[in-house]
Amino acid sequence: MYLKDSATDRTYRFAKDAILSRRYAGGELVSEGDIAADVGVSRTPVREALLRLEAEGLVRLYPKRGALIVPVSQQEINDVIETRRLVEGFTAERAAGAGESARLDLAAALTGHLEEMRAGLESDRHAFILADREFHRAIVTASGNEILINLYGSLRDRQLRMMEEGARTVERMRRNIEEHSAILAAVRAGDPAAAREAVRAHMDSAATLLGSNR
Structure with a gap:
């Protein structure tokens, strides 16, 4: 049976998208x-x-006044980058250390996301961003750890609103593709140390872009 989204769900998605964008x-x-x-x-x-968004740290509620959109702080930027290093370094290392069949299946999925990133490089920035996110999500999902999977989604949501307009240049996007290619190569080769190092280098670039000192 098909169930329509509730009014709360629709409102939550609308408000969250307005905050993240x-x-x-x-x-x-x-x-x-x-x-x-x-x-409506x-x-x-x-x-x-709004209670759900407050629990996610995106708003602060003031009775009879409304919701304050919590500004992005330097502490939040640093915390997001640090946590992504831990989560994605660990899951990439685990993915690269998995059995050959699992590694090759993941490598095939990552290759598809990488091709989508290349296709969106010049003409569709939104498609590029989605493919970028799905590339990382595939690695985290391969861990089978639901807590890490949900945490990853929250981290990427937070990072989305940290990105300054114009920071994602074509040059930066090309470099992003190169960094993703290094992660993919390490997973395909079954080299956990190389996978962790490739993620570290990628997170270093993200930290520089966002002005993080971690």
Whole structure:
């Protein structure tokens, strides 16, 4: 049986997308009424959606006033990069140390995501970003650890709103592809140390781009 999304789910996705895309800017106070009008729902699902976003650290609620969009801090940037290093270094190392059949299956999936990144390089930046995210998600998912999988999704959400407009240049995107290729090669070759090192180098680049000191 097909179940329609609830009003809370729709409101949650709308508000979260507005925060991550920075339509709702950090430091802005957004009222429940404005969100309800934008989504076309009552205030009850808005309150429920905002409670979920508060639990994720994206908003701070003020009764009768609305939701403050939590600004991105240097501490948050540093924490996201540090945690991504731990999660993705570990899962890439584990993926590269798996059996040959599992490694080759993962390598095939990663190759597909890499081809999508190359296809989106010049003409479709949104497709590039999605393929980039799915490349990393495939490695984390291969670990079979649901907690790490969910944590990865949260980290990438947070990182999305940290990216300054114009920071993702074509030159940076090409370098991103090269760094992903090194991770893929290490997984395919079954070299855990090389996989961890390739992720470290990739995270170093991300840290530089975001201004992190970790």
